[in-house]
Amino acid sequence: MILPIQIPELRCYQNYAYPLAIIMHQPAFLPWFHGQFVQLYCRKQFNQPSWYGRPELRLNFYKYDGPSFFPQLQVISLNQTFLDQQGISLNRLLSKSIAEGFYVVAHVNEYYIPNRRAYQDYHRPHDFFIYGFDDTSQEFHTLGYNHHGLFETLPVPMKLVDEGITSYVRFGRPASIYLIKPNVIDAFPFQLSVLVSQLMDYLQGTNVSRNFAQLHPVLDAAYGIEVYPYIEAFLDCVMQNEMRVDHRNFRLLWEHKYALLLKVAYLSISVPESH
Incomplete structure (x- = not known):
């Protein structure tokens, strides 16, 4: 007995790769996907131990921490x-x-x-x-x-x-x-206004964790475009042999750009020019 899966391109961290493996082979879920995976965040105190017990930048998407964060x-x-x-x-x-x-x-x-x-x-x-x-x-x-x-x-x-x-x-x-x-019934259609709002938050470096303060702790992290100075500082530490290279940060950065390119392709086909 084998259930259908699709190995997703977005797979740097398993907590979102596994849910995507379940939904990405189903066309009904693709509109929702193209409205997601916009916001980035990382630790500001990356040279201090994280809750994993080691210094790390921990660049990631906000916030897809497991299947409960996927409404489908x-x-x-x-x-x-x-x-x-x-x-x-x-x-x-x-x-x-x-x-x-x-x-x-x-x-x-x-x-x-x-x-x-x-x-x-x-x-x-x-x-x-x-x-x-x-x-x-x-x-x-x-x-x-x-x-x-x-x-x-x-x-x-x-x-x-x-x-x-x-x-x-x-x-x-x-x-x-x-x-x-x-749950194929809850397919969640693409909403251009939601995507635009997320892109604005990204460009403004908005701390989007404040929007979910009643559900999750507010995270004092760098968000959106504000992550790049911390990525540069992290690389400086790596060059000085003060921190080890963590390839996941580069993979995550690639996945973010790949997801944005997929959005452009989807918008060019699925959204009327009047929008």
């Missing part, structure tokens, strides 16, 4: 208590959910996941995407970054997926699993 997706969250009460194996629960049309995002310890950089080397908490299973080979079909840093589909033995999820508690965090299903 129905998301069911299963916590450790619920999992313990089900009376069936974890692998059986995952397979049954996929058979019912749900994609799976789970938190795992990648020490147990083959073809990941951490495999059998060090313990690393990470998100993990499953879109299919094979009962004959006892494998799950997964998508993510391999040990070479390539984003691709990978088969993983069910036994190791079970170990990876159950050992996640070693990080002092309860295991959690998200079951995700696209």
Whole structure:
């Protein structure tokens, strides 16, 4: 049983790459996509440890932190208590959910996941995407970054997926699993006014996190076009060997420009000249 996916061009971080893999192959969701992924943000104190424990610029889109931030997706969250009460194996629960049309995002310890950089080397908490299973080979079909840093589909033995999820508690965090299903009814049409508003926020360097202060903490970060002085300062630190190169920042910057080019192409075809 394999659910359809499309490997997205926007995939620097898995927290938005996984939801995009679910929706990008469905034409009904493309108008919404072309109105998104405009705003950038990064840490101002990039030479100080982040909550990950290391200095980093952490350039990213604002704000697509997981499937719950994608309105087309129905998301069911299963916590450790619920999992313990089900009376069936974890692998059986995952397979049954996929058979019912749900994609799976789970938190795992990648020490147990083959073809990941951490495999059998060090313990690393990470998100993990499953879109299919094979009962004959006892494998799950997964998508993510391999040990070479390539984003691709990978088969993983069910036994190791079970170990990876159950050992996640070693990080002092309860295991959690998200079951995700696209809702084609809620396709969300393209809105030019929303795109224009986002572009204005980008050009003005607006702290858009203030717009969501009742839902998320306001982030004292650089936004929009204001990220570029911090990127330059970060590169100066790299040149002085004060910080390590993080290729994700360059990948993210490319993805932002690529997304803007896609918007131009979409607008030229889909939006009347009178607009």
